Amino acid sequence: MFDQLKDKFQSVFDGLSKKGSLSEADVESALREVRLALLEADVSLPVAKHFIASIKEKAIGAASIKSVRPDQQVIKIVHDGLVEMLGGDAAPLAVDVAPPAVILMAGLQGSGKTTTAGKLALRLKDRHKKKVMVASLDMTRPAAREQLRLLGEQADVGVLPESDTETPLQLANRALQMAKLKAYDVVILDTAGRLSVDEALMDELRAIKQATNPHEVLLVADALTGQDAVNTAQAFHDAVGVSGIVLTRMDGDSRGGAALSMRHVTGMPIKFVGMGEKQDALEEFVPDRLAGRILDMGDVVALVEKAAAAIEEEEAMRMAKRMASGKFDMNDFLNQLRQLQKMGGLSGILGMLPGIGKMQKQLNAAGMDDSMLKRQEAIILSMTKKERVSVGLLNASRRKRIAAGSGTSVQDVNRVVKQYQEMAKMMKRMGSKAGAAGLKAMMGGLGGGGAGGAGLGGGMPSAGQMPEMDAEAMKKLSSGLPASMGGQMFGKGGLGGMPGLGGLPGLGGHGGKSKRKK
Amino acid sequence: MSWFRKLTDGLKKSSSKMTESLSGLFTSKKIDADSLEDLEEALIASDMGPHVAAAIARELAAVKFDGEADADKWRLALAEILQQKLTPLEKPLTVSSDHRPHVILLVGVNGSGKTTTCGKLARKFQDEGKSVMLAAGDTFRAAASEQLQGWGLRTDTPVISGEAGGDAAALAYRAMQQAHEAGTDVLIIDTAGRLQNRTELMEELAKIHRVIGKFDDSAPHDSIIVLDGTVGQNAIAQTKAFAEVASLTGMIITKLDGSAKGGIIVALGDDFGLPVHMVGVGEGVDDLESFGARDYAAALVGIEADDLPQNTDAEDKEA
Numbered sequence: 105m106f107d108q109l110k111d112k113f114q115s116v117f118d119g120l121s122k123k124g125s126l127s128e129a130d131v132e133s134a135l136r137e138v139r140l141a142l143l144e145a146d147v148s149l150p151v152a153k154h155f156i157a158s159i160k161e162k163a164i165g166a167a168s169i170k171s172v173r174p175d176q177q178v179i180k181i182v183h184d185g186l187v188e189m190l191g192g193d194a195a196p197l198a199v200d201v202a203p204p205a206v207i208l209m210a211g212l213q214g215s216g217k218t219t220t221a222g223k224l225a226l227r228l229k230d231r232h233k234k235k236v237m238v239a240s241l242d243m244t245r246p247a248a249r250e251q252l253r254l255l256g257e258q259a260d261v262g263v264l265p266e267s268d269t270e271t272p273l274q275l276a277n278r279a280l281q282m283a284k285l286k287a288y289d290v291v292i293l294d295t296a297g298r299l300s301v302d303e304a305l306m307d308e309l310r311a312i313k314q315a316t317n318p319h320e321v322l323l324v325a326d327a328l329t330g331q332d333a334v335n336t337a338q339a340f341h342d343a344v345g346v347s348g349i350v351l352t353r354m355d356g357d358s359r360g361g362a363a364l365s366m367r368h369v370t371g372m373p374i375k376f377v378g379m380g381e382k383q384d385a386l387e388e389f390v391p392d393r394l395a396g397r398i399l400d401m402g403d404v405v406a407l408v409e410k411a412a413a414a415i416e417e418e419e420a421m422r423m424a425k426r427m428a429s430g431k432f433d434m435n436d437f438l439n440q441l442r443q444l445q446k447m448g449g450l451s452g453i454l455g456m457l458p459g460i461g462k463m464q465k466q467l468n469a470a471g472m473d474d475s476m477l478k479r480q481e482a483i484i485l486s487m488t489k490k491e492r493v494s495v496g497l498l499n500a501s502r503r504k505r506i507a508a509g510s511g512t513s514v515q516d517v518n519r520v521v522k523q524y525q526e527m528a529k530m531m532k533r534m535g536s537k538a539g540a541a542g543l544k545a546m547m548g549g550l551g552g553g554g555a556g557g558a559g560l561g562g563g564m565p566s567a568g569q570m571p572e573m574d575a576e577a578m579k580k581l582s583s584g585l586p587a588s589m590g591g592q593m594f595g596k597g598g599l600g601g602m603p604g605l606g607g608l609p610g611l612g613g614h615g616g617k618s619k620r621k622k
Numbered sequence: 623m624s625w626f627r628k629l630t631d632g633l634k635k636s637s638s639k640m641t642e643s644l645s646g647l648f649t650s651k652k653i654d655a656d657s658l659e660d661l662e663e664a665l666i667a668s669d670m671g672p673h674v675a676a677a678i679a680r681e682l683a684a685v686k687f688d689g690e691a692d693a694d695k696w697r698l699a700l701a702e703i704l705q706q707k708l709t710p711l712e713k714p715l716t717v718s719s720d721h722r723p724h725v726i727l728l729v730g731v732n733g734s735g736k737t738t739t740c741g742k743l744a745r746k747f748q749d750e751g752k753s754v755m756l757a758a759g760d761t762f763r764a765a766a767s768e769q770l771q772g773w774g775l776r777t778d779t780p781v782i783s784g785e786a787g788g789d790a791a792a793l794a795y796r797a798m799q800q801a802h803e804a805g806t807d808v809l810i811i812d813t814a815g816r817l818q819n820r821t822e823l824m825e826e827l828a829k830i831h832r833v834i835g836k837f838d839d840s841a842p843h844d845s846i847i848v849l850d851g852t853v854g855q856n857a858i859a860q861t862k863a864f865a866e867v868a869s870l871t872g873m874i875i876t877k878l879d880g881s882a883k884g885g886i887i888v889a890l891g892d893d894f895g896l897p898v899h900m901v902g903v904g905e906g907v908d909d910l911e912s913f914g915a916r917d918y919a920a921a922l923v924g925i926e927a928d929d930l931p932q933n934t935d936a937e938d939k940e941a
């Protein structure tokens with residue numbers, strides 16, 4: 105249904121990137137696509153407009169700078185702008201106060217207040233070691249109090265005894281009294297769902313707030329919400345002064361743009377996201393993740409940044425020089441393994457790519473986890489300095505010694521050597537083509553989006569090579585990386601441009617086995 | 623109070639109502655590019671989605687008037703376009719006496735208002751002189767069964783419920799048996815809310831749907847998705863996924879008495895053409911109304927429904 109933003113970006117930027125800079129008109133048409141993407145992601149119109157206006161100048165400025173990939177610069181500015189707008193001012197829940205800390209839950213009907221109250225109670229009890237009580241003030245929805253009581257019992261926290269004759273305000277007062285009397289650290293007040301246009305019920309909420317003087321007023325809102333998010337958030341904020349937002353149903357597949365709207369109009373942080381129906385499915389909010397989701401681009405930008413940060417400038421220059429000379433020894437290989445680990449290992453990298461969850465499990469099942477990187481590191485470390493520089497020295501007895509020294513088998517050692525040889529070959533080829541280009545430029549080749557098809561570059565087993573690889577996941581993996589990141593530099597070979605990612609040394613080992621099938 | 627009033631009141635109270643954003647647009651005979659964009663934006667702000675909004679704006683731009691055009695004429699023209707699009711979706715929920723029980727299955731994501739709608743539907747059919755039975759098919763959410771029983775008490779309707787965490791399909795089957803034995807006219811089966819990307823839960827729903835068909839292969843006679851009126855573009859993904867596993871026959875849109883405008887109805891109509899049976903406009907047991915394209919189009923644009931032609935006229939013209 106939704107065209108992916110990156111595809112549109114691709115068409116907008118088609119051919120432009122070769123120029124090395126973008127015109128103001130180019131950027132404007134790109135931002136129009138961003139605006140459309142935001143609207144499709146349910147970001148409220150005024151907020152979408154505000155956002156575009158806020159990043160426009162920056163984007164035009166960045167695009168005019170000669171850079172390797174001005175289109176990526178613009179994507180990054182959009183992404184960073186979103187992260188900034190979504191995040192910031194993150195404050196922990198104000199529960200470390202003179203007890204009892206009062207948390208008031210408010211929101212529309214069906215937004216998930218009661219479920220969230222239960223989840224929050226469990227979290228505060230388990231992680232913050234608080235003595236928690238939940239109290240339902242919902243006299244409207246049938247069995248709402250029963251629901252909170254059951255959730256409270258499941259979380260093993262205190263529950264305010266029910267009463268059929270009290271008003272919500274009376275219940276709130278009684279909850280506070282009981283919390284003081286029984287020395288609860290935190291009391292969570294769940295309220296009935298109400299529409300922001302219902303003046304009588306909004307007045308009631310105001311009165312409850314006044315009487316209980318809560319330390320936190322959490323607006324619980326559905327991540328599936330559309331354009332109305334601004335109205336609802338504004339109305340609740342005006343009425344009771346929201347201190348934070350809880351976004352529920354983030355485990356759904358909505359793009360979650362409502363979060364941006366609510367964050368913007370209230371100026372209050374998104375404190376938690378609901379990630380499922382189980383009682384522990386409440387997570388802290390990660391702005392990067394949602395930014396990628398709103399743009400429908402995964403966390404690719406974070407990946408690029410992480411890669412850039414992990415590879416220090418100096419090291420990059422050194423590597424670039426070596427590559428230019430076509431030299432590549434075991435020490436370089438070791439460096440790459442370590443860089444890969446610095447970037448969070450395989451799971452860290454894969455985790456940042458959209459649609460990869462399922463595949464990651466398969467990779468783990470195939471033994472392709474981060475321990476493989478550690479093993480390979482151990483093998484290289486068990487080599488002598490001479491061996492690392494002249495791999496040709498590695499005869500059978502030396503390999504046996506290395507295996508024993510690293511606690512692996514000779515087959516493992518052979519595999520590392522073979523991988524090394526493949527990579528060295530690749531580096532040589534690259535060296536002759538790439539010249540003295542810096543590693544930063546090579547980032548452009550992060551994705552092997554060319555004919556090779558394997559998303560992460562040459563060393564990554566392609567869909568055909570990997571048994572039982574979910575074709576869809578694979579497709580997502582390769583398409584998840586902006587096509588613009590495809591390795592122009594290294595042609596259509598699908599060779600990943602970045603050492604360390606390009607060859608994905610940790611993955612090659614497995615590929616060796618299935619390659620025979622080909 | 624009619625639902626049109628409630629809807630209009632809701633829209634009036636909301637801060638960025640479409641009527642306001644529209645009033646500035648229609649001053650000249652031709653819509654210029656800026657006005658067109660403003661109009662598109664106003665439609666987007668009602669949750670129609672950028673593509674449908676653009677299509678409607680284009681349609682309006684193509685309207686030709688005899689003589690002088692003014693704001694009122696433009697507004698009326700827009701409302702008529704919407705009315706035309708929505709009229710085919712009008713289809714009140716009726717039960718036939720061919721089946722006893724006539725089985726209605728309610729599905730949807732969490733918190734959309736399924737259980738509340740069950741209660742309201744029970745009252746509606748009782749008012750029509752039918753006997754009704756409710757089945758608490760949400761065996762998952764804490765106190766969901768109690769909530770439906772609450773509605774059962776309120777409407778004096780028997781509620782079939784099972785153990786918490788029990789097999790919802792088995793419960794649906796048992797409810798079918800009991801409704802059949804009791805000669806009940808209408809059986810309304812509530813189900814647990816589920817997000818459409820949860821494959822295992824969607825499979826469970828498919829099973830419930832299948833099992834109902836085992837008892838009576840014409841059942842469920844209505845398979846209805848309950849959508850929250852505040853929902854955004856994800857409603858399209860929801861409807862698509864639920865249509866696949868539960869062979870949807872219609873929709874009910876809830877919470878339309880708030881500030882949300884429910885423009886997603888227009889987008890959904892475009893994509894799926896499923897009838898909008900009812901709209902939920904409050905928490906009271908009677909706050910469920912038949913959907914009227916004419917009323918809705920008028921409320922959305924901010925004119926009186928009387929200014930628009932009767933739907934029957936429109937149909938006659940077509941025929």
